[in-house]
Amino acid sequence: MVHVRELDPNASPLDYFGYELRRKREAAELTQKELGGVVFCTGSLIGQIETAMKVPTREFAERVDAALMTDGFFSRLVGLVLKSQLPSWFQPYAEMEAKAAYISTYQAQVVYGLLQTEEYARALLETGLKGNVDESVAARMERQRILEREQPPLALVVLDEAVLHRPIGSPEIMRRQLDHLLSFRNQRWVRVQVLPFEAGEHASLAGSFNLLRFEKNPDLVYTEDLIAGHMTANPETVREAALRYASVQASALSPRDSAALIARVMEERYGEQLGPDACAVA
Incomplete structure (x- = not known):
């Protein structure tokens, strides 16, 4: 007799997802293999998700909702599951x-x-993670869904020019990442600016930081060190961060000129290069 691992649905969002998937699959009188056939995966993967050994993707959750007619239950739950993987x-x-x-x-x-592409995020995460990179990538992609809301946050992003030149992954990955940045040119809710090398010394040579503003709650500043991240709502710290951001933003190129620089770096540094023996074709 095969031993079935019993999950505690209160243990974590992942355990709850697996517990409910098994319960609703059995209620539909489907085997793992049969459900797998309907949602285009193996029965083994169904079993791994039902026992919390594998993290479901959003696409998987949507297909299961359709197959089991669960009215978006798993699609709503998968967001919590993926956030728990951060x-x-x-x-x-x-x-x-x-x-x-x-x-x-x-x-x-x-x-x-x-603003990261999936393959750029994967290349980054592979440099420091010992665990399963797939789950961490999926969690980062899930985090980006806030930009797809009907009322997304206004995101003002200043990138140091070094970000454009630092090769992450491969030239192809970088080219697609820079092209992705260019795709935000016409979006109302995202503004991308580049702080050029020629700006020289600036107000945030100490490193990166995020400033969050809310409709009702106090503003927050977030920074990271080698080990962890730090959030604070200290008014003096928030004010200092706001002043530094304003200074950095003022030194950055305009969104239009930033897009031109991104496009130039994309072509000159990461464009398709002809080999020494190749000839250009008109």
Whole structure:
């Protein structure tokens, strides 16, 4: 007789998802293999998700909702599951980020998380994670859904020019990432600016930071060190961060000129290069 691992649905969002998936599958009188066939995956994957050994994707949740006619139950639940896969020290910030009305960020090293492509995020996460990268990538992509809301936050993003030149992954990954940044040119709720090298010394040489503003709650400042992240609503710290952001933003290129620089770097640094023996074709 096969031993079935029993889950405590109160243990975590992932356990609750697995518990409910098994319960509703059995209520529909489907085997794991049969459900897998309907949602285009293996019965083994169904079993891994039902025992909380594997984290479901949003696409999986949507397909299960359709197959089991659960009226969006799993699609709603998967958001909590994916958020739970974020590092424990980062989860409080992600919750506040999702509630923010305005996000102002200066990024000195890498593209801001909400604007990363999936493959760029994967290449970044693979440099420091010992666990399963797939779950962390899925969680980061889920975090970006706040930009797809009917009323998304206004995101003002200043990237140091170094971010454009630092190769993350491969030239192809970087080209698609920079092209993704350009896709925000005509979006009302996202403004991307680049702080050029020629700006020289500036107000945030100490590093990256995020400033969150809310409709009703106090403003927050978020920074990270090597180990963890730190949030504070201290009025003096918030004021200092706001002044520094205003200074950095004033030194940055306009959104139009920033887009031109991004496009130029994309073509010159990450464009398709001809080999030494190749000839251009007219």
